[in-house]
Amino acid sequence: MMRRRQKLRYSKCALAVAGTILGAACQVPAPTTAPQPAAIGPRLVPAPASLVTAAGAPFRILRTTSVFVDTTSAEVRSIGEMLASLIRRPTSFPVAVAPIGVPSIGAIILRLAPDRTALGEEGYELNVTSDSVRLVANRPAGLFRGIQTIRQLLPADIESDMGLDRVDWPIPALRIVDQPRFAWRGAMLDVARHFFTVREVEQYIDILALYKMNVLHLHLSDDQGWRIVINSRPKLTAMGSLTQVGGGPGGFYTQQDYQDIVRYAQARYITIVPEIDMPGHINAGLAGYPELACSTRPPGLYSGTDVGWSTLCVDKEETYAFVDDVVREISAMTPGPWFHMGGDEVQTLTVEQYVRFVERVQVIVNKYGKKMIGWEEITKARLNPTTLAHQWKSDSATAALAYGSKLILSPAPKAYLDMKYTASTELGLHWAGYVEVRDSYDWDPAAYMKGVTERDIVGVEAPMWSETLRNISAVEYLAMPRLPAIAEVGWTPQTARSWESFRVRLVTHEPRWRYLGINYYRSPQLPW
Ligand code: NGO
Numbered sequence: 001m002m003r004r005r006q007k008l009r010y011s012k013c014a015l016a017v018a019g020t021i022l023g024a025a026c027q028v029p030a031p032t033t034a035p036q037p038a039a040i041g042p043r044l045v046p047a048p049a050s051l052v053t054a055a056g057a058p059f060r061i062l063r064t065t066s067v068f069v070d071t072t073s074a075e076v077r078s079i080g081e082m083l084a085s086l087i088r089r090p091t092s093f094p095v096a097v098a099p100i101g102v103p104s105i106g107a108i109i110l111r112l113a114p115d116r117t118a119l120g121e122e123g124y125e126l127n128v129t130s131d132s133v134r135l136v137a138n139r140p141a142g143l144f145r146g147i148q149t150i151r152q153l154l155p156a157d158i159e160s161d162m163g164l165d166r167v168d169w170p171i172p173a174l175r176i177v178d179q180p181r182f183a184w185r186g187a188m189l190d191v192a193r194h195f196f197t198v199r200e201v202e203q204y205i206d207i208l209a210l211y212k213m214n215v216l217h218l219h220l221s222d223d224q225g226w227r228i229v230i231n232s233r234p235k236l237t238a239m240g241s242l243t244q245v246g247g248g249p250g251g252f253y254t255q256q257d258y259q260d261i262v263r264y265a266q267a268r269y270i271t272i273v274p275e276i277d278m279p280g281h282i283n284a285g286l287a288g289y290p291e292l293a294c295s296t297r298p299p300g301l302y303s304g305t306d307v308g309w310s311t312l313c314v315d316k317e318e319t320y321a322f323v324d325d326v327v328r329e330i331s332a333m334t335p336g337p338w339f340h341m342g343g344d345e346v347q348t349l350t351v352e353q354y355v356r357f358v359e360r361v362q363v364i365v366n367k368y369g370k371k372m373i374g375w376e377e378i379t380k381a382r383l384n385p386t387t388l389a390h391q392w393k394s395d396s397a398t399a400a401l402a403y404g405s406k407l408i409l410s411p412a413p414k415a416y417l418d419m420k421y422t423a424s425t426e427l428g429l430h431w432a433g434y435v436e437v438r439d440s441y442d443w444d445p446a447a448y449m450k451g452v453t454e455r456d457i458v459g460v461e462a463p464m465w466s467e468t469l470r471n472i473s474a475v476e477y478l479a480m481p482r483l484p485a486i487a488e489v490g491w492t493p494q495t496a497r498s499w500e501s502f503r504v505r506l507v508t509h510e511p512r513w514r515y516l517g518i519n520y521y522r523s524p525q526l527p528w
Contacts, residue, residue: 044152044507045484046212046491047501048178057130058170061108061154068109071099075140078267080110083147087154092163108133108150109141122214122269123179126150128171136314141269143178145212148175152210156508159515182445184408184459185490186215186273187483189475190418190466192222192284193305194244195251200472202264207479207518209268211487216265217273217340217461220253223283223302223310227252228274232325235288239301245467247303259333266335273373274330277342279349279357283310292319305467308347312356324364331368339365340390343374353449355381362387374410376400388458392416393432394414397450401456409445410461415486417478418465421521427468428478437523441485441502444494462486473519480513480520503527 044051065087069080077097084095100109109132116138119125124137124146135146144192153171157164187208189201196204205216220228226240229252241252253261262272275404278285286292286299295301302310312319341361346354358374358381365372371386376397379389385404391397392410400407412419412432419435420428440462446454462483469475484506488497503526510528513520522528 030228042504044149044416045502045505045509046488047150047496047505048176049493049496050178050179051174051176053173054129055329056173058172059095059128059130059133061087061091061169061171062106064106064109065093066098067202068098068100068102068107068515070110070112071097073112073140073320076112076143077108079140079147083108083110083150086151087149087169090157090160090162090164090166090412091169093191097220105131108135110135112136112140112143112387113138120179121127122212123177124149126174126176126178126461128153128173128175130173133171134468135393136446141214144209144269145178147214148210149178152509156511156515159512161515164201180212180214181493182457182459182490184215184461185213185487186217186218186408186459186461187213187417187479187486188219188410188461188463190219190222190464191227191253192219192225192244192277192466193479194248194469194471195225196466196472196475197229197251198257198260200475201261203472204475204479205261205265205268205270206516207476207483208270208354208487210512212491213483213487214269215271215273215459216463217275217463219275219277219342219463219465221276221285222281223307224304225250225252226284226288228258228330229254229257230326230329232329233289233322236285236326237288238461239288240284241354243303245302245303245305246470248470248528255329255333262333262335271336271338272334273336273338273340274334275340275342276330276374277344278361279312279319279354280308280312280344280346281342282312286310286312289322292316292322300313308345311346311348312357314349315352320360320364323361327361327364327368327370329486331365331370336368337371338373338388339368339370340373341365341378343378344376344392346377377431379405390461391449392463395451398449398451401452406458407452407456408458408461410463411443411448414440414443414448415460415462416465417462418467418469421478421523423517425521429467435482437481437485437503437506437521437525438499440482441489442499443489446490460486460490476519477521480518481509481523481526484509494501 052061067084069076080097087095113136119138122141124142127134137143226236237252241250244250283302373388375390379399383403383405389397389400390408420430
């Protein structure tokens, strides 16, 4: 799963943006206190809905251990193979994937149970005894989430991609019944302000998978860059991809690249949500198609960070032909049900013009079989009940509830991963304040906004805007450890969460991040 990055171990510090903070993040780990058996449960992030540790001896992975699955399902077999290959590398054990039915003492068994509908799309039940590890789910996604739990229950050395001398690979005896609180546990990556390669996006997906997140929203266009090829509008990337914030070379995804990302995410039960931001944040698009602007001045490329000034000319009919082309091509490449139209920060249109545009885009998005999402500003328009309003800065999103629409919550003072941790953080912005790890963790989505209850929310999402982020190491520094905090906000029932428990569990993941070459911030709020 996350193996290819091992060579970067420790050396990534040198790649990171220079500075004392990143230097500090790359020190050799202080010895951690070895977790006692009773503390094994609390290592999991996100915390499971229910966990009971058992008194018996742990299960031990041995040279003879196999992963047994229903091999008639290619999907289940491939999940079994992911778990087996995770175990093979550091242990050097052969770990076969074999059909259920052959003698299975000392086995790890992954099974789909069509009668366990109460487990839902992503729930699972895990029973570990000294004899076996039994993982059951109603749907394959539940098995995939469950193998992340098995992974986190194993010693952190499981993340090494080199054979280790270690001989003992215990999994504590326990029983877990688990499923997510919210169906939407997302992260957003802005590949427009700075471009990130396919491999870098996959690295980010690997982190989401480890923390049971299930949506990656890609912000594919903005004033500084258009990052995806649209065959019917070739100048979008030919012109619009050539720069980024600060004037670097930019970049774009071919349609093949995009589909590779979609497939990589799909194998980890993560849905890609494409966003084309419109009618504002569109300068890079206008660079190739200046006739879609109302002004006669050619737009040219832009590498600054101001917002709110560019717009499509929403009164021109050809604008809607353009939107149709873009939505059609992207929808055809996107198996997930969503298309995000942006819609934020438009300062140069009247409300009537803006509303008319949003309503027409909604029709186009629905025509291509997708449900629309837009930032909270879209609630000025008449929304379909299937449309989602994406809250980020105010309570204006609540207007969506009158249309039967639901909300995604990304409140900037909690969930914007591009906010600085403190005044001395080199990377990031701070228009929404400083966001320490506890700020990201310690809130309840169902109590965050007046008049918004649990039922009104599909879930939470952690946006990563990239104005200040020149490489993926910088992205990771801001994501870790706030992204696992948001993952737990989205997954774990409110009653099963506490900051005191989270901070202790979270730091036990540090050795994993080091093995995986993931950069992170050593928050003084955490007991490293
Ligand atoms: C805002 C703005 C983005 C910025 C971001 C920076 C939204 C939805 N629009 O969030 O263009 O990049 O803040 O934090």
